[in-house]
Amino acid sequence: MVDGKTSGVYNTNQNERTVIVKQLTKNFEVIEKEKGLTGSIRSLFSPAKKTVKALKNISFNIAKGELIGFIGPNGAGKTTALKVLSGLLYPTSGFVQVINFQPWEKKREYLKKISMVMGQKTQLWWDLPAIDTFELNQKIYEIPDTEYEKNLKELIDLLEVGSILKRQVRTLSLGQRMRLELVAALLHRPEVLFLDEPTIGLDVVAQQRMRDFIYEYNRRHKATIILTSHNMDDVVNLTRRVIVIDNGEIFFDGPLRKLVTDYVKEKTITVNLSGQTDIKDFETIGQVKKVKFPEVVLVVPRETAAVASAEILQSFPVSDLTVEEEKLESIIQRVFRRSE
Ligand SMILES: Nc1ncnc2c1ncn2[C@@H]1O[C@H](COP(=O)(O)OP(=O)(O)O)[C@@H](O)[C@H]1O
Ligand SMILES: [Mg+2]
Numbered sequence: 001m002v003d004g005k006t007s008g009v010y011n012t013n014q015n016e017r018t019v020i021v022k023q024l025t026k027n028f029e030v031i032e033k034e035k036g037l038t039g040s041i042r043s044l045f046s047p048a049k050k051t052v053k054a055l056k057n058i059s060f061n062i063a064k065g066e067l068i069g070f071i072g073p074n075g076a077g078k079t080t081a082l083k084v085l086s087g088l089l090y091p092t093s094g095f096v097q098v099i100n101f102q103p104w105e106k107k108r109e110y111l112k113k114i115s116m117v118m119g120q121k122t123q124l125w126w127d128l129p130a131i132d133t134f135e136l137n138q139k140i141y142e143i144p145d146t147e148y149e150k151n152l153k154e155l156i157d158l159l160e161v162g163s164i165l166k167r168q169v170r171t172l173s174l175g176q177r178m179r180l181e182l183v184a185a186l187l188h189r190p191e192v193l194f195l196d197e198p199t200i201g202l203d204v205v206a207q208q209r210m211r212d213f214i215y216e217y218n219r220r221h222k223a224t225i226i227l228t229s230h231n232m233d234d235v236v237n238l239t240r241r242v243i244v245i246d247n248g249e250i251f252f253d254g255p256l257r258k259l260v261t262d263y264v265k266e267k268t269i270t271v272n273l274s275g276q277t278d279i280k281d282f283e284t285i286g287q288v289k290k291v292k293f294p295e296v297v298l299v300v301p302r303e304t305a306a307v308a309s310a311e312i313l314q315s316f317p318v319s320d321l322t323v324e325e326e327k328l329e330s331i332i333q334r335v336f337r338r339s340e
Pocket of ligand 2: 078079080
């Protein structure tokens with residue numbers, strides 16, 4: 001689980017709020033096509049409109065320097081939330097402020113302070129080497145030469161991309177390209193970074209590399225980072241606080257640890273027996289899930305797991321005993337299934 005070493009929160013100042021969101025709602029109007037040919041024709045003349053409620057009245061704050069994860073099933077509203085925060089979408093209603101700006105006004109000073117990286121989109125020019133995009137970004141963001149050189153060098157070192165800067169982007173692997181995307185997004189040293197599924201499609205080695213980098217960038221520059229991910233490894237390894245979004249609503253906002261204590265009511269004890277015993281006796285201790293000599297698996301309430309373990313060790317011939325907690329991935333899946 002998350003501990004001091006791997007937690008992504010670096011020296012946050014709770015008084016300094018970088019993101020304030022109050023009662024944010026975002027609806028999309030979509031046209032529903034009716035079935036069949038006559039339906040298609042009818043839709044053409046009197047289209048049936050439907051409102052998709054992507055975000056329903058959500059509120060949260062994020063402190064400067066926080067590294068926070070938005071998690072939730074597909075279609076929950078995570079990308080929509082990031083798009084509103086980064087100024088790509090207007091909200092339908094509600095209050096949004098990021099570093100004292102209203103994102104959708106897209107003020108130059110605002111755009112110079114933020115960056116958005118989407119795992120499935122690219123800002124690099126495919127037919128050119130990445131270094132050309134970087135130089136273009138230097139001009140767009142008006143980065144002074146000395147700063148540009150310094151930032152570029154730091155990013156090249158951190159992301160180990162020195163050898164691929166001059167290669168045509170389309171010839172690179174996804175992992176290589178994603179690292180270059182990050183360089184492009186961070187050259188202007190944004191204070192706030194929005195990462196939408198930054199590890200999607202990457203192999204495990206590339207995922208870990210990406211996570212190491214995000215963690216280090218947050219630590220080094222006290223950047224506020226909001227990431228969305230399907231990948232529980234990202235969440236467990238990087239973020240201490242998570243906002244769980246489900247169906248446009250905030251389902252949970254708090255420390256990852258609390259999500260576990262709130263939703264995990266049981267622990268699993270696996271016992272390895274060193275001799276024959278009456279299995280029935282285990283039923284007085286917990287719910288017996290599996291018996292396959294010499295292994296017995298039982299489930300006990302979370303709070304009594306320690307007492308139950310002690311009792312087992314005393315009353316049975318035991319060669320080994322392990323106590324396990326449900327994995328975060330499975331907790332979250334269970335939580336989501338519950339709300340379906
Ligand atoms: N441009 C759009 N037009 C219509 N509906 C959209 C648009 N973008 C997103 N949606 C809908 O809004 C909901 C939230 O989508 P999204 O924010 O992409 O979810 P997530 O990123 O959590 O998977 C979904 O029902 C999706 O279909
Ligand atoms: Mg998304």
